[in-house]
């Protein structure tokens with residue numbers, strides 16, 4: 626299945642960040658107005674995530690999900706449940722949290738000169754964002770994140786060696 630692409634309204638910045646952490650393409654620009662938001666969702670074939678009922682009723686939004694809850698954990702669960710998505714840990718940390726671009730593999734020697742010394746000593750694999758040059762490393766993020774998601778009641782596809 627092709628991963629869904631999202632467009633997140635200005636009130637849902639935390640949700641956008643979480644979707645990016647999980648590897649989804651989640652466009653988010655709080656300066657865009659309602660009319661532009663609906664147009665962009667149509668033009669880019671994105672699912673509009675919004676808390677604004679009037680926005681989707683008044684305008685002719687085609688694919689959207691009306692987010693019901695205030696808490697980001699419930700919001701995330703609503704999105705994943707509605708679309709029947711299970712999280713694949715391999716996709717986590719695949720996207721820049723700042724600019725939503727897919728990360729690229731970074732050359733280790735190049736990356737080591739640009740990260741804190743402890744990270745340079747302990748990490749072997751690095752990724753960089755082609756947009757902002759920010760460097761990412763997996764470290765223990767992935768399993769910690771998977772545990773956090775499971776505690777939120779979100780189904781995470783488990784690997785037998787990583788469940789203990």
Ligand SMILES: [Zn+2]
Nearest residue numbers: 721724754757
């Ligand atoms: Zn970036």
